[in-house]
Amino acid sequence: MLEVEKLCVRYGKITAVDGVSFSLNEGELLAIVGANGAGKTSTLNAIMGLVKPHSGRIVFDGVDITHLEPWKRAHMGISIVPEGARPFADMTVIENLEVAAMNIDKAEAKRKMEWVFELFPRLAERKKQLAKTLSGGEKQMLAIARALVGPVKLLIMDEVSLGLMPRLVTEMFKIIERLKREKLTMLLAEQNTKKALQVADKVCVMQNGSIVLEGRPQDLLDSEEIKKAYLGI
Amino acid sequence: MLQNIVNALVLGSSYVMIAVGLTLVYGILKILHIAHAGIYAFGALFAVYLCEIGLPLVFAVTLSLILSALLGMIIYKGFYKHVLDRGRIVPLVMSVGLFATMEDLYRLMWGPYKRPFDVYIDLPDVMTMDLYLSSRGLLMLIVTAVVIVLLYLLLMRTKLGKSLRACSNDLGLAGAFGINTDRSVAFAFLIGSSLAALGGILVGLYDNTVYPTMGSVPSYKAFVVVVLGGFGSIRGAVVASYILALVETFVVYYFGFLLPRDAIAFLTMILLLMFKPEGLFGKVRR
Numbered sequence: 001m002l003e004v005e006k007l008c009v010r011y012g013k014i015t016a017v018d019g020v021s022f023s024l025n026e027g028e029l030l031a032i033v034g035a036n037g038a039g040k041t042s043t044l045n046a047i048m049g050l051v052k053p054h055s056g057r058i059v060f061d062g063v064d065i066t067h068l069e070p071w072k073r074a075h076m077g078i079s080i081v082p083e084g085a086r087p088f089a090d091m092t093v094i095e096n097l098e099v100a101a102m103n104i105d106k107a108e109a110k111r112k113m114e115w116v117f118e119l120f121p122r123l124a125e126r127k128k129q130l131a132k133t134l135s136g137g138e139k140q141m142l143a144i145a146r147a148l149v150g151p152v153k154l155l156i157m158d159e160v161s162l163g164l165m166p167r168l169v170t171e172m173f174k175i176i177e178r179l180k181r182e183k184l185t186m187l188l189a190e191q192n193t194k195k196a197l198q199v200a201d202k203v204c205v206m207q208n209g210s211i212v213l214e215g216r217p218q219d220l221l222d223s224e225e226i227k228k229a230y231l232g233i
Numbered sequence: 234m235l236q237n238i239v240n241a242l243v244l245g246s247s248y249v250m251i252a253v254g255l256t257l258v259y260g261i262l263k264i265l266h267i268a269h270a271g272i273y274a275f276g277a278l279f280a281v282y283l284c285e286i287g288l289p290l291v292f293a294v295t296l297s298l299i300l301s302a303l304l305g306m307i308i309y310k311g312f313y314k315h316v317l318d319r320g321r322i323v324p325l326v327m328s329v330g331l332f333a334t335m336e337d338l339y340r341l342m343w344g345p346y347k348r349p350f351d352v353y354i355d356l357p358d359v360m361t362m363d364l365y366l367s368s369r370g371l372l373m374l375i376v377t378a379v380v381i382v383l384l385y386l387l388l389m390r391t392k393l394g395k396s397l398r399a400c401s402n403d404l405g406l407a408g409a410f411g412i413n414t415d416r417s418v419a420f421a422f423l424i425g426s427s428l429a430a431l432g433g434i435l436v437g438l439y440d441n442t443v444y445p446t447m448g449s450v451p452s453y454k455a456f457v458v459v460v461l462g463g464f465g466s467i468r469g470a471v472v473a474s475y476i477l478a479l480v481e482t483f484v485v486y487y488f489g490f491l492l493p494r495d496a497i498a499f500l501t502m503i504l505l506l507m508f509k510p511e512g513l514f515g516k517v518r519r
């Protein structure tokens with residue numbers, strides 16, 4: 001469903017992503033883990049089209065989307081929970097969702113709204129609240145809900161658990177597990193390696209812009225050496 | 234007293250018309266769109282020209298608004314769009330250059346002189362014991378009120394309006410949720426520019442004068458409004474327009490012997506910025 005080939009992202013002279021390749025099949029969950037500044041966000045943003053790749057190729061559903069505008073990628077079914085949630089601050093909860101659901105038909109949009117409000121009852125209670133007045137956890141929920149109400153086929157999530165208290169982290173991963181059962185394809189960047197490994201089908205470990213290790217979580221966990229050197233658990 | 238308030242409302246309405254476009258553009262692109270004032274002048278000059286060659290007022294105005302809207306979009310598509318990733322100074326310099334060029338072109342096309350806007354407006358003058366409002370002033374108030382209501386509905390109720398607000402909140406991210414940001418920005422220029430032109434026409438009518446540099450002072454004032462309104466908030470800009478006009482009118486009325494009115498407007502802004510740097514309705518912005 002998604003293929004990334006030799007992706008490079010540069011900011012001026014800084015090379016943030018340096019020849020990253022991986023692929024993701026339908027219904028799979030790939031987790032990218034790695035230290036701060038490893039290039040996870042840059043990789044995900046390049047797939048969404050929020051940053052321009054310097055070189056490399058991104059193919060989604062058989063279409064080369066490397067240079068496609070973000071809104072066209074959204075229409076194709078790529079959706080993102082950006083780092084730091086970034087809800088549309090001066091719009092209400094429901095307006096945030098309406099914006100993301102503009103491109104699907106009314107009945108479908110209504111069904112999806114009901115679905116995300118069922119996933120996040122706390123948002124349902126706050127439909128008319130301005131996004132900027134939500135708590136950090138609620139903002140994160142809104143960001144996930146917003147990414148889900150569109151025509152999503154591939155969900156990209158950048159550190160959804162960052163800065164949340166443990167109970168909320170657990171809640172977020174429950175949601176991720178549930179989405180997985182519903183066969184949504186997901187691409188996760190996570191610093192919470194332990195949790196990420198529990199839900200992932202495949203894991204890529206990034207360091208200094210490159211993938212230094214990849215495999216199934218179980219294989220990585222089986223090696224004490226890998227656990228110490230790369231996963232920090 | 235009443236007379237002063239009504240005068241201020243008329244003045245404030247002219248600020249609203251020009252400030253809306255500036256605020257939309259600033260809110261979304263973070264560009265100070267100086268050339269917007271060039272469109273304000275163009276709207277008035279072109280409408281007068283069309284009337285002079287014999288077109289009925291309604292046609293002249295409609296045609297002028299359409300052309301002004303397109304002119305605004307051309308400024309975006311032809312200029313700003315290509316320098317958006319170059320920080321704020323490059324588009325600003327570009328905008329100043331465009332504005333100067335526009336004013337010079339108008340001088341070439343229509344001469345440097347003030348011209349009357351000679352048309353008949355089918356509205357009564359309002360005249361009572363303590364109030365005089367010309368039919369042209371009345372027209373200004375009515376049209377602006379309608380524009381404000383329509384604008385509110387557009388922004389709050391329509392898909393385009395919500396897209397524009399999303400772009401204004403986070404242009405970089407709006408695309409990721411399926412919004413064609415380029416098209417939304419183009420629409421912001423279409424809407425903002427036609428309103429500026431309408432403002433120019435209404436002021437031209439009210440003062441019964443149009444001239445190539447008529448955009449300069451209103452544009453500086455409109456920047457005051459954008460700042461007071463909180464950089465990018467339309468509601469703030471509308472309220473700030475009327476507050477500025479009221480302050481201006483009353484200060485000039487009581488202390489007009491001290492300073493000219495434009496100096497007062499800018500002093501107001503400077504004082505406000507010193508004490509409330511985020512504007513009256515400021516959002517916290519990156």
Ligand SMILES: Nc1ncnc2c1ncn2[C@@H]1O[C@H](COP(=O)(O)OP(=O)(O)OP(=O)(O)O)[C@@H](O)[C@H]1O
Binds near residue numbers: 034035037041043
């Ligand atoms: N807009 C930018 N301009 C310049 N450098 C940037 C920019 N964004 C990221 N970088 C740099 O690129 C590198 C990779 O950043 P990135 O955000 O992709 O890492 P990350 O793995 O997501 O880190 P974190 O875990 O802290 O979120 C870092 O060195 C960072 O400083």
Ligand SMILES: [Mg+2]
Binds near residue numbers: 041083159
């Ligand atoms: Mg990151």
